[in-house]
Amino acid sequence: MTGDHQTSHQPAAPLPSEADWLHSAAELPADALPAPEFASRVLAALADERRQAPCTRAQLDAFAPPPPAPDFVAQATAKVLADRRERWREALLRHDTPEPSPEFVARTLRALAADRELPPAAQLRRLPAPPHRATHWLVLAAAAAAIALVWTRLDSIEDTARPPLQARSAAFAHAHAGSALPELLVRLEADFDGSALPAVAADGRWLAEARR
Amino acid sequence: MSRRRGMRAALAGLLVAASAVAQANPAVERAIADRLQALAAQLRAGDVDGVLAAFRPDCPTTHAAFADDLRRSAAQRDGKQLERATLRTLAGPAPVGDRWAVVVGNDADGGSLRAVLCFAVTNPATPRAEPTFAATLPPRTDAGAVLAGRFRCPPCNYELDGAKGWLAVPQLPCRAQAIEGAAFHFAGTELVCDVGVRVADPGHDALATARSLGRSLAATATAVGIAVAWLPPALAERPPEGLRGARIDVGLPGDRRARLFVVDYGGLQQVFCAMAATDTLAKHGEALDRLLASYRPLSTDCNEADAAARSLEHHTGGVLVGSRYRNERFDVAFAAPEGWQALQRCSTMAIRVVWTSPNGARLWLGIYPTPDGLDRWCPQTADRWLAELQKAAGLDEVEFPPTEWRDDDARGGKVRDLTCRMRRPNDPLAPQLRPMRVWLRDGVLTVLDGVPKEPGETATLRAAFDRLSRTK
Numbered sequence: 001m002t003g004d005h006q007t008s009h010q011p012a013a014p015l016p017s018e019a020d021w022l023h024s025a026a027e028l029p030a031d032a033l034p035a036p037e038f039a040s041r042v043l044a045a046l047a048d049e050r051r052q053a054p055c056t057r058a059q060l061d062a063f064a065p066p067p068p069a070p071d072f073v074a075q076a077t078a079k080v081l082a083d084r085r086e087r088w089r090e091a092l093l094r095h096d097t098p099e100p101s102p103e104f105v106a107r108t109l110r111a112l113a114a115d116r117e118l119p120p121a122a123q124l125r126r127l128p129a130p131p132h133r134a135t136h137w138l139v140l141a142a143a144a145a146a147i148a149l150v151w152t153r154l155d156s157i158e159d160t161a162r163p164p165l166q167a168r169s170a171a172f173a174h175a176h177a178g179s180a181l182p183e184l185l186v187r188l189e190a191d192f193d194g195s196a197l198p199a200v201a202a203d204g205r206w207l208a209e210a211r212r
Numbered sequence: 213m214s215r216r217r218g219m220r221a222a223l224a225g226l227l228v229a230a231s232a233v234a235q236a237n238p239a240v241e242r243a244i245a246d247r248l249q250a251l252a253a254q255l256r257a258g259d260v261d262g263v264l265a266a267f268r269p270d271c272p273t274t275h276a277a278f279a280d281d282l283r284r285s286a287a288q289r290d291g292k293q294l295e296r297a298t299l300r301t302l303a304g305p306a307p308v309g310d311r312w313a314v315v316v317g318n319d320a321d322g323g324s325l326r327a328v329l330c331f332a333v334t335n336p337a338t339p340r341a342e343p344t345f346a347a348t349l350p351p352r353t354d355a356g357a358v359l360a361g362r363f364r365c366p367p368c369n370y371e372l373d374g375a376k377g378w379l380a381v382p383q384l385p386c387r388a389q390a391i392e393g394a395a396f397h398f399a400g401t402e403l404v405c406d407v408g409v410r411v412a413d414p415g416h417d418a419l420a421t422a423r424s425l426g427r428s429l430a431a432t433a434t435a436v437g438i439a440v441a442w443l444p445p446a447l448a449e450r451p452p453e454g455l456r457g458a459r460i461d462v463g464l465p466g467d468r469r470a471r472l473f474v475v476d477y478g479g480l481q482q483v484f485c486a487m488a489a490t491d492t493l494a495k496h497g498e499a500l501d502r503l504l505a506s507y508r509p510l511s512t513d514c515n516e517a518d519a520a521a522r523s524l525e526h527h528t529g530g531v532l533v534g535s536r537y538r539n540e541r542f543d544v545a546f547a548a549p550e551g552w553q554a555l556q557r558c559s560t561m562a563i564r565v566v567w568t569s570p571n572g573a574r575l576w577l578g579i580y581p582t583p584d585g586l587d588r589w590c591p592q593t594a595d596r597w598l599a600e601l602q603k604a605a606g607l608d609e610v611e612f613p614p615t616e617w618r619d620d621d622a623r624g625g626k627v628r629d630l631t632c633r634m635r636r637p638n639d640p641l642a643p644q645l646r647p648m649r650v651w652l653r654d655g656v657l658t659v660l661d662g663v664p665k666e667p668g669e670t671a672t673l674r675a676a677f678d679r680l681s682r683t684k
Contacts, residue, residue, distance in 0.1 A: 169600055169603075169604060171596075171597065171600040172600075173384075173386035173387050173389075173561065173583060173584075174386075174387045174388070174389045176277060176280055176281070176284075176387065177277060177383065177384075177387035177388070178271075178273045178274040178275075178276060178277030178278070178347075178395075178404075179273070179277075179383075179395055179404065179406045179485070179487075180406075180470070180485065180487060181389075181390075181393070181406035181407075181408050181483065181485040182383075182387060182388055182389035182390070182393070182408065183389070184425055184428050184429070184472075184483070184485065185389045185390055185408050185410055185483065185559075186389050187424075187428040188410070188413075188421065188424055188425065188428065188483075189410075189557065191424050191427075191428075192413045192416075192557070193557060193566065195574065195663050196564070196566065196574075196576050196605070196661070197576065197578065197601045197602070197604075197605050197607075197659070197661055198601060198604045198605060199389070199557065199558070199559060199562050199564055200389060200559075200562055200601075200604075201385075201386040201387075201389070201559065201561035201562045201580065201583060202386075202561075202580060202583040202586075202597050202600075203386070203583060203585065204386075204582070204583035204584045204585025204586030205284050205285075205584075205585035205586075206585075207583065207585075207586050207593045207596060207597060208585055208586050208587075208593075210593070210596050211590075211592055211593055211596070
C-alpha cells in the first residue's frame with residue numbers, strides 16, 4: 001500500500017537553501033514584509049497578558065486572609081436584620097386588616113371615654129404599660145407577623161403553579177363570561193381535585209371554528 | 213312557610229309591575245322603541261361595530277363579553293341570521309335605578325336568544341335613549357324577574373328577592389361553571405355581584421372556601437384580606453341550624469376590589485363575588501348590603517345529603533345511589549366496582565362523578581352535553597376538546613399511533629381508548645400511565661379517566677371502564 005502511494009506521486013523537489021530564501025525575500029515588495037515594530041508589539045502584548053493573568057494557586061496559597069474587622073459581625077447582623085425587616089414589611093403590606101366590628105369600635109370608644117374620665121394623675125399612671133404587658137404585646141405582634149409571613153409564603157408557593165386569573169383557554173366556555181367568578185370556581189374545584197381534568201364546559205363556537 | 217314566601221314574591225312582582233305602570237312614560241317608551249328599531253336595523257345590515265359603538269357602557273367587562281358574543285355570533289353564522297334580526301320586547305321598559313331596562317328576544321333565532329338592555333334617557337322634553345348595558349340571557353329566562361332583580365331556585369334552596377336598583381341576569385349554564393349562576397348588576401354602574409352554586413367540598417366549611425378564594429386571587433391581587441365569619445344580613449340574628457358563612461376582601465390591580473361571600477348550607481355553597489373599582493364599591497356599599505340582605509334559603513328543613521342531591525338531579529339529571537351513578541337525561545350509567553366511594557362534583561355543562569377505590573386509585577366520569585354554538589359532538593370536535601383538557605391538565609397522549617374511533621356495538625355510538633402520561637407527576641413512584649376512554653353518542657360526550665395508585669391497577673381501571681352503560 002505504502003509502495004503504491006509512493007509510486008503514484010512525482011519525486012518531491014528539494015527545499016531551497018537559506019541563501020535562496022534570503023535572496024527571494026529581498027525580491028519581495030516592501031508592503032509584503034511585516035512592519036518593523038510588529039515583533040515588538042507582539043512581545044509587549046504577551047507581556048501585558050502575563051501581567052493581567054490571575055495569580056496561580058501556589059501564589060494565592062502564599063497569602064493568609066486578613067483578620068475580620070472588629071465590627072464585621074455587628075455589620076453583617078444589622079444587614080440581615082434590615083433585610084428581614086424589609087421583607088416582613090413587604091409581606092405585611094400585601095394584607096388588609098378586616099374591618100373592625102361594631103362591638104370592637106364601641107368597646108374602644110368606651111375605653112377611651114373611661115380614660116378621659118380618669119383624673120390626670122391616674123391617666124399618667126396608666127400611660128406606661130408595665131414591662132410584662134409590653135412583652136406580651138411584642139410576642140403577640142411577632143406571632144401575628146409570623147402568621148402573616150407563613151400565610152404569604154403558602155400563597156406564593158401554591159400560586160407558582162397557577163396561571164393568572166385572565167389566562168384561560170378560549171376553548172373553555174367561561175373564558176367568554178364577563179365575570180371572574182366562574183374562573184374562581186374552576187380553581188376551587190382544582191384545589192379540591194388537582195389530578196382531575198379541568199371541570200370546565202366547552203365553548204361550542206370555538207370548537208366549531210377549530211373544526212373548519 | 214314557602215306559600216307565604218310565594219305570596220310575598222308575587223306581591224313584590226305586582227308592586228314592581230305597578231311601579232312600572234305608574235312610572236310609564238309614553239315618550240320614553242317611544243324613544244326606547246325607536247332606538248331598538250335602529251339597533252335591529254344595524255344588525256340586519258351586518259353593522260356589528262356600529263351597534264357596539266352606539267353604547268356608552270356602564271360596565272366595561274360586561275360590555276366586552278356582550279361585544280365578544282355579538283362579533284362571534286355574526287362571524288360564525290356569516291351574518292345570515294342577523295339579516296333577519298328583530299328585537300321584540302318581552303318585558304319593560306321599566307325604570308331600574310337611574311336607567312330604563314328592557315328584555316328583548318331575537319325572532320331570527322327562533323325567539324330563543326334573549327338579552328337585557330339598559331338605556332340612559334336624557335332630555336325629558338324630547339327623550340333620547342342611549343344604550344348603556346346589554347347582556348345575553350339563557351333561553352326561557354323569566355323576563356319579568358330580570359327587571360325586578362329577583363332570582364329564585366327552589367332546587368338549590370335559595371332566593372334573592374329583588375333589591376331596588378338591581379338587575380338579575382341568569383348566566384348561560386356553560387359559562388357559569390357552577391350548578392347555577394347569575395349576575396346581579398347595579399343599574400347605571402359597573403358594580404356586579406355574581407353568584408354561583410357549587411357542591412361543598414367534604415370537610416371544607418365556608419371559612420375554608422373563603423380562604424381558598426383568597427389564595428386563588430393572590431397571584432393577581434395587590435392585597436388579600438383575612439377570611440372572617442359572616443352571615444347573610446337577613447339571617448344574622450337567627451341563622452338556621454347548620455348555615456355558615458364567611459367573607460374575604462381582595463384588592464386588585466388598577467385600584468379595583470373584590471368582595472367575596474360564601475354561604476354554606478345543606479351541602480351546597482352559594483359563592484358571591486362583587487367586583488368593581490374601589491371607589492364604586494365604597495359609594496354603592498349600601499346597595500350591595502341591600503342585595504345580600506335579600507338572600508335567604510327557601511327551606512330551613514333540609515337534610516344535607518338530600519338537599520345537594522336534589523339540586524344536582526334537577527340541574528344535571530344525575531342520581532348517585534351508593535357507588536352507582538345514573539343519568540336519565542343523557543342516558544349514561546356507571547356502576548363502579550364494589551367498595552369504591554363515589555362523589556358528585558359538577559357544573560351543569562360539565563358533569564363529573566369521581567370514584568375512589570379502596571387502594572386509592574381514582575376514576576372520573578365526565579359528561580359533556582353538546583355546547584352552545586356547536587350543532588353536535590363529532591369525533592373531530594371530541595378529539596379537539598380532549599386535547600384542550602389534556603393540555604390544561606398537563607397530560608400527554610402517549611400511544612402512537614393514536615387509537616382510532618371504533619363503533620361501540622354494545623352501547624351504540626363510537627368509542628376510543630387512549631393512554632396519557634403526566635408531564636410533571638405529583639408522585640414519581642406511582643404508576644405514570646393514565647388510561648382514558650371516550651364515548652360519543654347522540655350528541656353527548658362521555659369521558660372516563662383513571663389514575664392508578666399501584667402498579668397493575670391500570671388494567672383494573674380499563675376493566676372498570678366496561679361498566680359504563682346506557683340507562684335505557
